[in-house]
Amino acid sequence: xxxxxxxxxxxxxxxxxxxxxxxxxxxxxxxxxxxxxxxxxxxxxxxxxxxxxxxxxxxxxxxxxxxxxxxxxxxxxxxxxxxxxxxxxxxxxxxxxxxxxxxxxxxxxxxxxxxxxxxxxxxxxxxxxxxxxxxxxxxxxxxxxxxxxxxxxxxxxxxxxxxxxxxxxxxxxxxxxxxxxxxxxxxxxxxxxxxxxxxxxxxxxxxxxxxxxxxxxxxxxxxxxxxxxxxxxxxxxxxxxxxxxxxxxxxxxxxxxxxxxxxxxxxxxxxxxxxxxxxxxxxxxxxxxxxxxxxxxxxxxxxxxxxxxxxxxxxxxxxxxxxxxxxxxxxxxxxxxxxxxxxxxxxxxxxxxxxxxxxxxxxxxxxxxxxxxxxxxxxxxxxxxxxxxxxxxxxxxxxxxxxxxxxxxxxxxxxxxxxxxxxxxxxxxxxxxxxxxxxxxxxxxxxxxxxxxxxxxxxxxxxxxxxxxxxxxxxxxxxxxxxxxxxxxxxxxxxxxxxxxxxxxxxxxxxxxxxxxxxxxxxxxxxxxxxxxxxxxxxxxxxxxxxxxxxxxxxxxxxxxxxxxxxxxxxxxxxxxxxxxxxxxxxxxxxxxxxxxxxxxxxxxxxxxxxxxxxxxxxxxxxxxxxxxxxxxxxxxxxxxxxxxxxxxxxxxxxxxxxxxxxxxxxxxxxxxxxxxxxxxxxxxxxxxxxxxxxxxxxxxxxxxxxxxxxxxxxxxxxxxxxxxxxxxxxxxxxxxxxxxxxxxxxxxxxxxxxxxxxxxxxxxxxx
Amino acid sequence: xxxxxxxxxxxxxxxxxxxxxxxxxxxxxxxxxxxxxxxxxxxxxxxxxxxxxxxxxxxxxxxxxxxxxxxxxxxxxxxxxxxxxxxxxxxxxxxxxxxxxxxxxxxxxxxxxxxxxxxxxxxxxxxxxxxxxxxxxxxxxxxxxxxxxxxxxxxxxxxxxxxxxxxxxx
Numbered sequence: 001x002x003x004x005x006x007x008x009x010x011x012x013x014x015x016x017x018x019x020x021x022x023x024x025x026x027x028x029x030x031x032x033x034x035x036x037x038x039x040x041x042x043x044x045x046x047x048x049x050x051x052x053x054x055x056x057x058x059x060x061x062x063x064x065x066x067x068x069x070x071x072x073x074x075x076x077x078x079x080x081x082x083x084x085x086x087x088x089x090x091x092x093x094x095x096x097x098x099x100x101x102x103x104x105x106x107x108x109x110x111x112x113x114x115x116x117x118x119x120x121x122x123x124x125x126x127x128x129x130x131x132x133x134x135x136x137x138x139x140x141x142x143x144x145x146x147x148x149x150x151x152x153x154x155x156x157x158x159x160x161x162x163x164x165x166x167x168x169x170x171x172x173x174x175x176x177x178x179x180x181x182x183x184x185x186x187x188x189x190x191x192x193x194x195x196x197x198x199x200x201x202x203x204x205x206x207x208x209x210x211x212x213x214x215x216x217x218x219x220x221x222x223x224x225x226x227x228x229x230x231x232x233x234x235x236x237x238x239x240x241x242x243x244x245x246x247x248x249x250x251x252x253x254x255x256x257x258x259x260x261x262x263x264x265x266x267x268x269x270x271x272x273x274x275x276x277x278x279x280x281x282x283x284x285x286x287x288x289x290x291x292x293x294x295x296x297x298x299x300x301x302x303x304x305x306x307x308x309x310x311x312x313x314x315x316x317x318x319x320x321x322x323x324x325x326x327x328x329x330x331x332x333x334x335x336x337x338x339x340x341x342x343x344x345x346x347x348x349x350x351x352x353x354x355x356x357x358x359x360x361x362x363x364x365x366x367x368x369x370x371x372x373x374x375x376x377x378x379x380x381x382x383x384x385x386x387x388x389x390x391x392x393x394x395x396x397x398x399x400x401x402x403x404x405x406x407x408x409x410x411x412x413x414x415x416x417x418x419x420x421x422x423x424x425x426x427x428x429x430x431x432x433x434x435x436x437x438x439x440x441x442x443x444x445x446x447x448x449x450x451x452x453x454x455x456x457x458x459x460x461x462x463x464x465x466x467x468x469x470x471x472x473x474x475x476x477x478x479x480x481x482x483x484x485x486x487x488x489x490x491x492x493x494x495x496x497x498x499x500x501x502x503x504x505x506x507x508x509x510x511x512x513x514x515x516x517x518x519x520x521x522x523x524x525x526x527x528x529x530x531x532x533x534x535x536x537x538x539x540x541x542x543x544x545x546x547x548x549x550x551x552x553x554x555x556x557x558x559x560x561x562x563x564x565x566x567x568x569x570x571x572x573x574x575x576x577x578x579x580x581x582x583x584x585x586x587x588x589x590x591x592x593x594x595x596x597x598x599x600x601x602x603x604x605x606x607x608x609x610x611x612x613x614x615x616x617x618x619x620x621x622x623x624x625x626x627x628x629x630x631x632x633x634x635x636x637x638x639x640x641x642x643x644x645x646x647x648x649x650x651x652x653x654x655x656x657x658x659x660x661x662x663x664x665x666x667x668x669x670x671x672x673x674x675x676x677x678x679x680x681x682x683x684x685x686x687x688x689x690x691x692x693x694x695x696x697x698x699x700x701x702x703x704x705x706x707x708x709x710x711x712x713x714x715x716x717x718x719x720x721x722x723x724x725x726x727x728x729x730x731x732x733x734x735x736x737x738x739x740x741x742x743x744x745x746x747x748x749x750x751x752x753x754x755x756x757x758x759x760x761x762x763x764x765x766x767x768x
Numbered sequence: 769x770x771x772x773x774x775x776x777x778x779x780x781x782x783x784x785x786x787x788x789x790x791x792x793x794x795x796x797x798x799x800x801x802x803x804x805x806x807x808x809x810x811x812x813x814x815x816x817x818x819x820x821x822x823x824x825x826x827x828x829x830x831x832x833x834x835x836x837x838x839x840x841x842x843x844x845x846x847x848x849x850x851x852x853x854x855x856x857x858x859x860x861x862x863x864x865x866x867x868x869x870x871x872x873x874x875x876x877x878x879x880x881x882x883x884x885x886x887x888x889x890x891x892x893x894x895x896x897x898x899x900x901x902x903x904x905x906x907x908x909x910x911x912x913x914x915x916x917x918x919x920x921x922x923x924x925x926x927x928x929x930x931x932x933x934x935x936x937x938x
Contacts, residue, residue, distance in 0.1 A: 064806070064814075187938020195936025205936030212812060212827060216844045244845065317920065397919045398811040398829050399844075406937075415937040424935050594932035611930045615809060617914070617921040618929035742938075 009671035020263030031082035074232035088115025117511035118548035143564035152179030160467025161408025164528035167554035181444030193378035203620035219361035224371020228258015250279035292343035314393030324628035343635035413531030454482035474733035523580030538607025676715035697732035787911035
């Protein structure tokens with residue numbers, strides 16, 4: 001196929017509702033472009049079913065067994081699974097035809113559309129082509145290079161959230177048996193801020209609500225998230241909330257269609273009616289203003305309690321099960337409304353209206369996503385949300401709580417399995433006892449620190465388990481330079497992406513089975529397990545024939561690599577692990593708390609839930625109580641004439657991979673080099689709607705970060721803010737611009753200025 | 769009248785009678801028309817009931833649970849009702865178990881004479897069946913001795929907190 005040009009953008013008014021018949025039609029259209037009607041039917045009828053496979057699209061939980069629809073997926077899930085089930089294949093001939101340099105000039109979309117990888121490939125030192133290689137040679141080469149390192153800490157083992165629990169457990173075991181804790185993962189760039197804030201304040205780094213809690217809550221906040229495109233099945237749950245009499249408040253810089261109205265295509269009312277209104281109140285907040293909003297809301301609740309003592313706060317809970325309230329309250333009473341208005345762009349009346357909704361609601365849930373987590377002050381913001389929930393006892397009670405909405409399907413499970421550069425002592429001790437070795441004590445590198453280490457030569461080998469590292473990460477030019485300095489880069493992948501074209505001296509492509517495919521091993525057909533965003537652990541059974549007979553499963557690749565690298569240095573039955581995944585789960589059961597009788601429990605329909613101690617009345621914090629925190633007021637500082645950019649994904653995109661150049665809910669068609677700006681800001685900047693502009697990042701290191709050739713689109717985003725798609729704008733996110741504590745890149749708070757572009761056409765390019 | 773009440777005296781200690789009421793999954797064994805109860809969270813039960821050919825499913829929140837004293841719940845979906853069961857020790861091996869169902873919030877259909885009559889009959893039979901069940905067994909099939917007050921759980925001191933990963937999830 002030709003690389004899509006993207007030079008003819010067509011702009012239409014943003015939609016005010018999502019899903020309905022068009023979502024079904026678009027899902028089918030894309031699916032049938034990729035594969036046959038039979039395979040499409042096979043994938044769609046098995047996705048998210050108890051005997052089928054878990055949708056790799058997102059981590060939103062499935063309804064309980066017996067309550068799932070025959071079509072338990074969304075438009076984006078259908079596209080994603082059929083993107084994986086595509087009939088297109090990449091063979092060695094493809095790599096003869098295209099040099100790596102040529103592939104590096106192709107767009108993300110074009111690379112993805114070439115189809116499934118089918119054979120292991122190697123790029124030797126000095127070569128510009130991938131060549132076929134046997135599995136034995138490929139893994140032997142990687143093992144040899146690993147053994148030749150001066151220190152195990154010169155290797156990096158990255159995980160993306162598609163990896164199963166079994167693969168993640170084997171990878172972290174291998175890395176630690178090899179001798180390093182360098183286990184960065186995609187969480188570092190997503191919900192790391194949530195985990196940090198929740199662990200500190202509640203003692204557990206996960207959310208505490210279930211799907212039923214959402215259904216029956218009195219009030220659900222949606223903050224900094226776009227469920228219509230990023231986790232559309234959430235809309236079904238929110239519709240249930242509304243039908244049960246609950247209310248919804250949306251807080252976002254963009255009035256996303258999914259926050260306005262939803263048409264459920266599996267019900268007649270969604271096909272022919274007006275659908276369900278989602279947000280009862282929409283707060284059009286400035287990017288990065290959420291800390292100020294929740295501080296203002298908390299101040300109003302304290303004042304409401306002052307006016308009517310004993311009617312607003314949950315005094316018994318605060319007294320008995322929390323600490324830090326007095327300091328928190330004294331601090332919040334100093335809040336300046338002028339600062340709040342500047343930070344949020346909201347009026348006091350709007351926030352007071354929200355307070356009234358809160359006071360009329362007994363049980364409240366706050367959901368959030370990347371709009372909160374990817375800011376410098378992300379952790380304080382989420383801590384302030386916890387303060388808000390604690391004030392009225394909305395933690396540890398049914399139909400209430402904190403709900404970080406995770407994107408990648410097993411991102412939560414991978415962390416549970418030990419994919420983290422600083423796992424706690426008790427986990428490391430259990431791992432060491434189980435396998436009779438001493439895991440390394442020194443903490444490893446997260447994603448940002450891994451890039452720094454590759455950049456300055458401290459890291460020499462990069463192995464990626466799934467994902468598209470160079471496109472998911474910030475500061476694209478710097479990151480690509482870091483990868484190119486490696487001795488060896490290797491990726492365990494299903495499809496081609498830009499990370500395969502940004503190579504170390506030696507590069508390996510290790511093609512693997514997709515989630516939807518049958519996994520046959522010597523011990524018989526295997527299944528894997530995953531953990532969803534609400535801590536439900538369940539099985540996933542592949543149902544399709546593999547894309548190639550040469551593919552190995554993730555577990556097989558990692559087990560064989562471990563055997564090649566470590567031999568019998570540690571007492572781990574790598575062969576057994578590869579043959580029979582039950583054996584891995586037996587070991588997980590002995591290492592990871594909460595996984596007792598894992599094999600028995602996970603085969604029950606729907607699997608099992610990991611209970612959250614918070615819901616049992618236990619806060620595993622040092623004090624044994626939930627913690628009110630005192631968070632200094634912060635807001636992004638934007639000089640005059642500049643804008644605050646949030647990077648975002650389009651509706652037709654899955655993580656770093658665009659499926660088409662369209663983003664139909666926002667009215668964008670045929671281009672991704674688009675920047676959305678409020679019309680008043682366009683006028684104030686002396687620009688015009690439709691102009692070609694360059695985006696220039698502003699950061700204090702003196703480096704010019706430029707994304708060129710963008711079309712300026714007048715759009716109802718909040719004043720002073722802008723929005724543009726990633727990964728195209730990752731080039732603007734400085735590597736050193738990270739969230740406090742969590743070290744997450746601040747991809748939702750990038751200061752930019754706009755310059756008229758000398759480019760007349762907005763041609764796609766991988767990075768500026 | 770939309771209140772249904774029924775008491776039975778059972779020949780087991782109050783602890784045994786109370787403990788059995790914490791085992792919601794066992795209710796179909798003595799409650800007619802209850803096909804299944806799931807107990808996914810301490811404070812939440814999901815009921816599947818059957819009347820004739822019609823199956824109803826509803827969620828009920830347990831709002832209060834005090835060992836050897838009282839259990840109270842309210843449904844979160846139709847058919848709306850609230851219920852309490854109290855336990856009064858009448859001696860070392862004798863307990864009065866009293867059930868009260870308030871159907872005030874129910875829909876019109878559930879409040880018709882025949883529907884109420886059916887509900888009352890089932891409640892009465894169910895309580896008699898419970899007596900038969902627990903006296904026949906002589907001991908509870910399980911227990912949870914934690915407390916729930918205003919929907920908030922206080923853990924069973926004997927069991928403590930469940931072992932689960934608590935490290936941050938990114």
